[in-house]
Amino acid sequence: xxxxxxxxxxxxxxxxxxxxxxxxxxxxxxxxxxxxxxxxxxxxxxxxxxxxxxxxxxxxxxxxxxxxxxxxxxxxxxxxxxxxxxxxxxxxxxxxxxxxxxxxxxxxxxxxxxxxxxxxxxxxxxxxxxxxxxxxxxxxxxxxxxxxxxxxxxxxxxxxxxxxxxxxxxxxxxxxxxxxxxxxxxxxxxxxxxxxxxxxxxxxxxxxxxxxxxxxxxxxxxxxxxxxxxxxxxxxxxxxxxxxxxxxxxxxxxxxxxxxxxxxxxxxxxxxxxxxxxxxxxxxxxxxxxxxxxxxxxxxxxxxxxxxxxxxxxxxxxxxxxxxxxxx
Amino acid sequence: xxxxxxxxxxxxxxxxxxxxxxxxxxxxxxxxxxxxxxxxxxxxxxxxxxxxxxxxxxxxxxxxxxxxxxxxxxxxxxxxxxxxxxxxxxxxxxxxxxxxxxxxxxxxxxxxxxxxxxxxxxxxxxxxxxxxxxxxxxxxxxxxxxxxxxxxxxxxxxxxxxxxxxxxxxxxxxxxxxxxxxxxxxxxxxxxxxxxxxxxxxxxxxxxxxxxxxxxxxxxxxxxxxxxxxxxxxxxxxxxxxxxxxxxxxxxxxxxxxx
Amino acid sequence: xxxxxxxxxxxxxxxxxxxxxxxxxxxxxxxxxxxxxxxxxxxxxxxxxxxxxxxxxxxxxxxxxxxxxxxxxxxxxxxxxxxxxxxxxxxxxxxxxxxxxxxxxxxxxxxxx
Numbered sequence: 001x002x003x004x005x006x007x008x009x010x011x012x013x014x015x016x017x018x019x020x021x022x023x024x025x026x027x028x029x030x031x032x033x034x035x036x037x038x039x040x041x042x043x044x045x046x047x048x049x050x051x052x053x054x055x056x057x058x059x060x061x062x063x064x065x066x067x068x069x070x071x072x073x074x075x076x077x078x079x080x081x082x083x084x085x086x087x088x089x090x091x092x093x094x095x096x097x098x099x100x101x102x103x104x105x106x107x108x109x110x111x112x113x114x115x116x117x118x119x120x121x122x123x124x125x126x127x128x129x130x131x132x133x134x135x136x137x138x139x140x141x142x143x144x145x146x147x148x149x150x151x152x153x154x155x156x157x158x159x160x161x162x163x164x165x166x167x168x169x170x171x172x173x174x175x176x177x178x179x180x181x182x183x184x185x186x187x188x189x190x191x192x193x194x195x196x197x198x199x200x201x202x203x204x205x206x207x208x209x210x211x212x213x214x215x216x217x218x219x220x221x222x223x224x225x226x227x228x229x230x231x232x233x234x235x236x237x238x239x240x241x242x243x244x245x246x247x248x249x250x251x252x253x254x255x256x257x258x259x260x261x262x263x264x265x266x267x268x269x270x271x272x273x274x275x276x277x278x279x280x281x282x283x284x285x286x287x288x289x290x291x292x293x294x295x296x297x298x299x300x301x302x303x304x305x306x307x308x309x310x311x312x313x314x315x316x317x318x319x320x321x322x323x324x325x326x327x328x
Numbered sequence: 329x330x331x332x333x334x335x336x337x338x339x340x341x342x343x344x345x346x347x348x349x350x351x352x353x354x355x356x357x358x359x360x361x362x363x364x365x366x367x368x369x370x371x372x373x374x375x376x377x378x379x380x381x382x383x384x385x386x387x388x389x390x391x392x393x394x395x396x397x398x399x400x401x402x403x404x405x406x407x408x409x410x411x412x413x414x415x416x417x418x419x420x421x422x423x424x425x426x427x428x429x430x431x432x433x434x435x436x437x438x439x440x441x442x443x444x445x446x447x448x449x450x451x452x453x454x455x456x457x458x459x460x461x462x463x464x465x466x467x468x469x470x471x472x473x474x475x476x477x478x479x480x481x482x483x484x485x486x487x488x489x490x491x492x493x494x495x496x497x498x499x500x501x502x503x504x505x506x507x508x509x510x511x512x513x514x515x516x517x518x519x520x521x522x523x524x525x526x527x528x529x530x531x532x533x534x535x536x537x538x539x540x541x542x543x544x545x546x547x548x549x550x551x552x553x554x555x556x557x558x559x560x561x562x563x564x565x566x567x568x569x570x571x572x573x574x575x576x577x578x579x580x581x582x583x584x585x586x587x
Numbered sequence: 588x589x590x591x592x593x594x595x596x597x598x599x600x601x602x603x604x605x606x607x608x609x610x611x612x613x614x615x616x617x618x619x620x621x622x623x624x625x626x627x628x629x630x631x632x633x634x635x636x637x638x639x640x641x642x643x644x645x646x647x648x649x650x651x652x653x654x655x656x657x658x659x660x661x662x663x664x665x666x667x668x669x670x671x672x673x674x675x676x677x678x679x680x681x682x683x684x685x686x687x688x689x690x691x692x693x694x695x696x697x698x699x700x
Binding site: 055 | 591592593612613615631632633634635637638641649652653669
Binding site: 369370371374375378474475478482 | 612613634635636637640641644645648649652
């Protein structure tokens with residue numbers, strides 16, 4: 001069951017171990033980090049693997065909607081910035097796969113699970129990017145929402161995950177800002193550009209709110225994840241945080257939020273929104289979003305097309321080792 | 329911008345010279361950008377994006393400088409987005425499409441070996457702006473050549489499948505290499521005035537470098553002597569048109585706006 | 588970016604057992620970067636590569652995109668020898684307080700000690 005790459009493995013420690021459990025509980029209670037070679041309950045390990053892997057998959061799949069506009073970027077600078085952003089996303093995927101591999105599972109296995117639909121990625125990436133303005137909106141709303149979550153995740157209990165989050169956070173603010181700057185240019189531009197920005201807002205606002213997941217009452221894993229301090233804040237609290245920081249930004253841009261029920265609650269000093277369309281949310285989660293199939297088939301195709309390359313590189317490396325052995 | 333009276337190069341002509349190299353880099357950068365999300369693994373995604381950024385960044389610097397030298401009130405973005413395929417002056421090699429990683433790396437390798445020699449030569453250009461651009465481009469080309477050479481060797485001397493695919497890519501791209509070293513009046517003039525490099529001078533070193541790597545890769549140079557030509561005068565293969573149409577579509581749909 | 592993938596209620600999060608694929612791809616390498624002259628190398632993460640030359644090149648693109656002029660080490664992960672954290676050999680030396688500067692009371696008038 002073990003992959004070969006296990007200098008970090010905790011498998012041999014994972015049998016029921018009262019002393020290990022006590023140490024683990026103490027670490028969690030003291031807000032310290034669980035490290036790869038610590039004893040940990042099987043459920044903790046499985047949950048952390050799944051969460052990190054799916055986070056990594058999300059970064060990689062998330063490259064596709066934005067890559068769609070690299071070739072048509074309206075200026076040389078915008079083209080460069082967009083490539084850099086997409087490259088960062090690949091890099092973030094790499095940090096996260098790297099963190100996941102500390103738990104004794106290989107990236108190959110994880111990618112295989114993604115390709116076969118047995119591990120998932122964030123549903124937001126199943127929506128199409130239909131105009132240049134979407135590059136702005138994705139940076140502002142989608143990265144913006146992710147940042148709210150990942151700032152809090154810097155405090156997650158698993159050490160490698162927490163450190164990956166800190167590294168990602170440092171690189172992330174460029175992403176949100178470049179998105180906002182695209183929208184600033186559009187909303188202060190021609191009527192056609194303003195309309196492009198508003199149309200984009202109309203399509204991405206609700207999917208961005210859906211990124212935070214179902215109400216906590218409907219979320220199957222929140223309680224357990226919170227007890228293990230993997231998850232540090234509830235879905236609804238994170239979503240509210242995002243809404244409160246984003247609504248004033250929309251007002252600054254002069255963009256209307258597509259929610260007739262939006263109002264400011266002066267008692268709680270929070271913005272109240274209408275109800276999310278949960279039918280749409282669950283449909284996309286289940287695989288019937290606009291581009292679920294395309295996103296995966298694109299990824300699988302790239303993987304399959306690259307098989308001869310990976311095999312060639314491995315064969316070359318093996319030949320070099322053979323030559324070294326012979327000459328030794 | 330010159331040291332000898334009778335070899336003065338006109339400002340506008342120097343601009344045209346710079347635009348050739350800007351076009352080379354923008355077209356290749358755009359081709360590489362097509363490959364993003366299609367690489368064989370995550371590490372190569374990062375590498376390809378890096379190289380694409382280098383080429384597009386270099387093109388931007390060259391276009392920006394050229395825009396100050398040519399007639400009319402123009403900008404780097406105008407040069408990139410508003411010229412037609414008959415006005416583009418890139419070599420044919422960089423506009424060739426790729427069908428897989430082999431094509432991507434062979435096209436890259438053949439061009440990288442040329443770029444390194446070109447930017448080495450231009451790093452001592454009598455024009456200080458160009459020599460500054462060239463010094464940075466030379467550093468980047470060194471890295472690019474190391475990367476693409478690596479791939480040629482690994483895949484040429486990998487499995488029999490990788491070997492045969494790489495050989496097919498070389499066979500496809502080889503006919504576009506001769507053009508890299510063609511010299512016309514402008515090349516001769518910029519070299520004579522000390523601000524540019526005559527590509528004819530680069531051919532020997534290029535052949536030596538390329539032969540070395542192809543040999544180590546256990547691959548071979550095709551025997552077909554035919555060489556295509558015409559890019560510098562805007563006579564392109566049919567591949568450039570659709571590529572530019574896509575690249576320019578948004579900028580041309582909304583002319584004159586800020587983004 | 589940080590993303591959660593959500594699951595419909597009533598669908599069990601399926602128990603996945605790893606090791607179903609025998610192909611683990613290129614070996615894993617640990618990466619260490621010295622970000623600036625004067626500092627030590629620091630572990631920054633890992634990556635996959637078929638050989639050391641590729642590993643070093645990949646490390647440049649993966650871990651030094653925002654830093655210039657650094658030194659990078661790559662080591663195959665299988666070469667790392669790790670201490671067992673439960674091993675008492677590495678327990679803090681609490682029973683030798685005289686090794687800690689705070690053990691000694693030095694009068695305030697004595698400077699720079």
